[in-house]
Amino acid sequence: MAGRPLKPIPASAPRARRALVQRLRSLKKSSGNTCKGLAENCGLSDGVVRRALAGGHVPLWETVEKIAAACDGSGLAGLWSAAKAEEVQPGATRLGPGMVTSRAEFVESMIFMRIDGGYPPLHLLERRAGTDQDGRTRLPHSTLNLVLKKRMPPTEVLFVAFMEALEVPVSKMPAWMDAHRRVFADAPVRRPFGVPPPVVLDEPAPVNSCQAAERALSRIEVAENIKAKTGQLREPDDYDLLGLGYLNTPVPGPRWPELYDDEELAAWEADAPGGHRAQVKIGGLREELRAVLRRTQEPGASGGAAVAPA
Structure with missing residues (x-):
């Protein structure tokens, strides 16, 4: 029984690996064994032997050595070393100790x-x-x-x-x-195991709390100046002073009475985006402010009394 034939060696296989695999296949053919019989003689599995003879990678030296011993072959150490060197560090040149300069x-x-x-x-x-x-x-x-x-x-x-x-x-x-x-004559000396690192005596003086606070304040001032120049920092308007926030933000309701005419309220309602959630509806803001003004104009009413939001 001849067994399954091996596929051709991949065309992308490097030269040294191709030479090694061809030598292994030649030993297998001369021994007259199938991959399964060769695996039994080597003490390996059929899959390991087939992968070694496939040429997709450089097999382990132990695998090559066992296949060579089972086929009464020799002289594979040089082929395997060349193939492994080609795989691990392609283009590198083997040098002797006297030729190494870097x-x-x-x-x-x-x-x-x-x-x-x-x-x-x-x-x-x-x-x-x-x-x-x-x-x-x-x-x-x-x-x-x-x-x-x-x-x-x-x-x-x-x-x-x-x-x-x-x-x-x-x-x-x-x-x-x-x-x-x-x-490696000029290589830095490594600390022996267990020896603590040396103490550095020229470390900068530690920063106290006052200096740290001054630095933090200066960073805050710089950040505020940048935000003011880029338009990210706005001055509070009348709505913010009333506790309502900016015009385009949800408003919790009026707290202090203030006089707004109908034109300002209509312009604000036209500019305000629709669909935003607020505790006071935009449509009822005008009536609420008018009710606040009426209560403040009644006899005996205090002009600075706070009004709870509806």
């Missing part, structure tokens, strides 16, 4: 080290590095993530733990340490 090139070299080690997850590198004599993590995955994203420089202690977790040959470590000291 921080970006040094971090790219660290990524190449991770690729050569099988590109393990950061959590796995943290577990491999272990803890120091004080029980602290030597290679925190969150810090390493920031370093590999070029957001912070790696310390010498972290870089040593990184190389040890990836099992970089001991003979290559001194050259890389010299490159680290040369590239």
Whole structure:
């Protein structure tokens, strides 16, 4: 039983990935196994093997290694490293420790080290590095993530733990340490764990309450001047003094008697927008004001008495 045939490798697959997948397919064909039989020999699922042979992505090194072992193949480490480097940092050039001249090139070299080690997850590198004599993590995955994203420089202690977790040959470590000291010589020194930040002695004098109040008043004056110039701040009119608010706002009712002629009331009713909610209807405002005037003109009435709204 031949099994389902594999689809052609996508035309968009990069060159290095295409070469890796073609090599894996060649090993499968030479072994005479179907994808299901190859998966059983590798100890993997049929879906994992098919995805590795599809060419849509670079498979894990563990998957490639198991497929190669099941097909009696070898020489795939270089193909996989080239494909992974093409996927992770396209366009980057692999440099030796003596050729690294910038921080970006040094971090790219660290990524190449991770690729050569099988590109393990950061959590796995943290577990491999272990803890120091004080029980602290030597290679925190969150810090390493920031370093590999070029957001912070790696310390010498972290870089040593990184190389040890990836099992970089001991003979290559001194050259890389010299490159680290040369590239990051002017990097700011990080505070050791548990050491409080230094006390700044030239802090500005604290602001007292009187100065804060003066500043707040000055800001209020500036804001009022701006509102007055732009028309946002209005002087109170007669209706506002009576407690009725502005002409175009809901009015709660008259409080103090005032003389308004019929023309002013008619103009106000014509300008007022219809449909707004108010405690006193616009149509009855004229009659109410006239009743207030009549009561104030009666003998014995006080001209300054307050009238409750209807």
